[in-house]
Amino acid sequence: MRLLHDHELSAAFDHAAGAYDRFTAVNPGYHTALRRSARRLRLPQEGSGSRVLDLGCGTGSSTAALLRAAPRARVVGVDSSWGMLRRATAKRWPAGAVEFVHGRVEDLTETVGTGPFDAVFAAYLFRNLTDPDAVLRQARSVLRPGGRLVVHEYALSGAPAHRALWTALCRGGLVPIASLRGDGRLYRHLSHSVLEFDTARAFRGRLRAVGFEQVRVLPVTGWQWGIVHTFTARDGGLR
Numbered sequence: 001m002r003l004l005h006d007h008e009l010s011a012a013f014d015h016a017a018g019a020y021d022r023f024t025a026v027n028p029g030y031h032t033a034l035r036r037s038a039r040r041l042r043l044p045q046e047g048s049g050s051r052v053l054d055l056g057c058g059t060g061s062s063t064a065a066l067l068r069a070a071p072r073a074r075v076v077g078v079d080s081s082w083g084m085l086r087r088a089t090a091k092r093w094p095a096g097a098v099e100f101v102h103g104r105v106e107d108l109t110e111t112v113g114t115g116p117f118d119a120v121f122a123a124y125l126f127r128n129l130t131d132p133d134a135v136l137r138q139a140r141s142v143l144r145p146g147g148r149l150v151v152h153e154y155a156l157s158g159a160p161a162h163r164a165l166w167t168a169l170c171r172g173g174l175v176p177i178a179s180l181r182g183d184g185r186l187y188r189h190l191s192h193s194v195l196e197f198d199t200a201r202a203f204r205g206r207l208r209a210v211g212f213e214q215v216r217v218l219p220v221t222g223w224q225w226g227i228v229h230t231f232t233a234r235d236g237g238l239r
Contacts, residue, residue: 003192017084019183029224033228038068038121040218041070041121049072053142055078056123059091062077063077106129115142116143119148119150122139149212174187203231212233218231
């Protein structure tokens, strides 16, 4: 299958935005896992004085997880889908805590400027990018020296059993249900993007190659074990 990219993918997310939160709600542990990953940013004093960049914020689930972990932080959410951002902005947020920006993460410095941000969070983003390394470099460029990055992503362990489980779940439930709403093309893309993306070990190597340090890989618990991982890293400081 040919994966969707750029405007095709944004348009597909626009169409699916209305039902997106309902789809994620039936995923056991989806929000719990996001909140756990957000806490791994380890922002001090509940995030007081911290600016956090939420890459690929979608309908705001990751934004909510960040504010749950650091309720005094200021979060800037970026997404290329107007439909997803409309869902995000329609939700209730603490006054002054959140700003949503429409733009491609590939053009990050044009979208949000040069920062600096104290932390960058990205959930379910990198497997959908044409050039993950370029976006990682941009994410690092807007971090303050020593700032933290956390990526929450479908990156398979490499074990055949985990690959088979993911394939079975998509073919047996996710894609057929999405197809009934006319969103089959998007969810077929999302299914295959996981299979074609890095293993957890390979993505850890990407992070190190672009200059991140103290890179750790942590598995997500529950049925997502070996399928979803949290990656934590710190900017190395030398540019």
